[in-house]
Amino acid sequence: MAELAALWIVRHGESTANVAAARAESSGAELIGLTHRDADVPLSPTGEEQARATGRWLAGLPPHRRPDVAVTSPYLRAVRTAELALDGTGIPVSRDERLRDRELGVLDGLTPHGVRARYPDEAERRTRLGKFYYRPPGGEAWTDVALRLRALLGDLRRDHAGRRVVLFGHDALVFVLRYLVEGLTEAELVALTRQDLIMNCAVTGWSTGGADRLALDCFNDVSHLRQEGTPPTREDEVRAKPV
Structure with missing residues (x-):
């Protein structure tokens, strides 16, 4: 199968859930205190500023390096990031549910402390199985995310061979795309997640x-x-996934 000329993935700008999670974790709370379902979490004012700055970066690329097409997660924070970043560029954008965030099931909305306090058996099972294969009840393992992204990559390579594609999505997708595109092992992927947020x-x-x-x-x-x-969100303010 023919290859893409270039591929980028941009994580969404800072969301109100990122801010709430940082506050909850610093206070030792069990619940993040979300007021929206995950798909409807909006950007914070800082997140909107970050998205506009990303748009200025895209607009400043030489014509031969600019993306030809964009695809975004259907989650509001990613859609809004794409809208702001692509405004005025003329780059066509579509939504694809395979770019949604990893689903956490019963652990959604909990801080890491909350997971340990409310689901100690799940915390132990996650430790035993490891990040890559652990699937929370009602949620997804990283392998599940890899399956949907593998299918998406196949479609992109088929439909946009030789073109430049930019994706807008979520933190877990960045790691899993590196796993898929670069042929990393489980150990190499897990090591990446330990080094970087x-x-x-x-x-x-x-x-x-x-x-x-x-x-x-x-x-x-x-x-x-x-x-x-534009201030990047400090690493200790990025929403830390409990699993």
């Missing part, structure tokens, strides 16, 4: 550079935010 509006990208496969160009890059004078 994906920043809001961070860019991760791959390109072929004339070769026959995608190679990593940048990972978790927020230099475009700093150059614009």
